[in-house]
Amino acid sequence: MRTALLQLNVSDDPEANLPRTVQMVQQAVDMGAEFILTPEVTNCVSTSRTHQHDVLHHQDDDPTLAALRDLAKQNDVHILIGSLGLKSDTEDKRLLNRSxxxxxxGDIVAQYDKIxxxxxxxxxxxxxxxxxxxxxxxxxxxAKAxxxxxxxxxxYDMRFPRLADALVTAGAQILTFPAAFSPVTGAAHWHSLLRARAIEGGAWVxxxxxxxxxxxxxxxxxxxYGHSLVVDPWGEVVLDAGTAPGIYVFDLDLEKVAEARRRIPSRDNARAFEGP
Known part of the structure; x- marks a missing residue:
């Protein structure tokens, strides 16, 4: 499946960010992509909580979500919105970081709140x-699609292997880790953590x-940090986008999942043990 990662550099103005995101999704479609993924907080990167509450929306009213749902339907493609900052409808007035x-x-197959x-x-x-x-x-x-x-x-979920393990145990062939990663921790840990999650699970990352x-x-x-990354189920880095915003396309072959798990059947070999 032709797949595209969008590497974005968004501001703290969701209204200004949206046309560029829509343009890049459409360009990815024109490049043949059938599955398109955007980063964490696709709509707004901000250091001000007050500003976020001023400019963000509830899910039912969010223009970025509405526009990307329309694009998926118009172009007959899957889109993973890495996440959106959204206002909550609950008594807890903190925002949601939702993928x-x-x-x-154009339907929402699944949604996930960052744990x-x-x-x-x-x-x-x-x-x-x-x-x-x-x-x-x-x-x-x-999400099965x-x-x-x-x-x-x-x-940050990528630092907690029990989550990835639970997802693979439930049947995941692909693990998605959309991010807005710190440059300091990115340089130190980004590649190592993502390769580890792919190798452990025999899954695409x-x-x-x-x-x-x-x-x-x-x-x-x-x-x-940038460096949008694709790691295959054997742990090989298929794509590293560096630091330039853009559209990065590759071919996603799900048969490699079964191949990696056949070669190293670590999940079949796992044994229960008593704690120290």
Whole structure:
């Protein structure tokens, strides 16, 4: 299946970001892609929680979700929206970091809320407290569609192999890790973590990413690592997008999943054991 990762550099203005995202999705379709993936927070990268609440929408009113659903239907393609920042309808007023798989009918096949919150102090100048602004999810999601069995995850989730293991155990052939990754931790861990998840699961790993410095008219800017990555089920890096925004196309062969698992049947060889 011809597949495309979109590597984006979005601002904190969702209205301004949308036309470029739509253009890139359409370009991917014109390049023959049948399955198109966008990064985490496709609609808005912002360091200001107040600004996010001012410009983001609830799911039913979100223009990015509506536009990409229309594009999927018009072009008869699958689109994985890596995630959108959305307002919540619950009493918890924190935002949602939610991923969507859209089918060629334009319907939402599955949606997933990021489980693991990026609450870290990388160094003296770079700290994150994602849980202060976003509600964590509590449910793993496997989406079964014509593009394959997709285990949905987001960014920091890649550091928690139990989630990937649960998705593969449930039948995932593809693991998705859309991201807006820190340049510091990206340089140190991005490739190693994604290759590990692919090797452990004998699954394709698809990780579309945000990249570069994300502009803001009023607030502090943020930098992300880029390097949208595709790793095959044997652990080979099929595609590394570097740091330039763009559309990166490759062929997704699901037969490689069975081949990798036949060659190294580690899941069949796993044994129960007592803890230390």
């Amino acid at each position: 969507f798989l859209i089918c060629p009918r 693991h919150m990026f609450d870290v102090a990388i160094n003296n100048t770079e700290t994150f407290q994602e849980s202060a602004g976003y509600q964590p999810g509590n449910r793993a999601v496997l 014509d593009c394959g069995a997709v285990g949905m995850a987001i960014c 698809l990780a579309p990413a945000q990249t570069g410095t994300h502009s803001s008219a009023l607030h502090k800017t943020r930098d992300t």
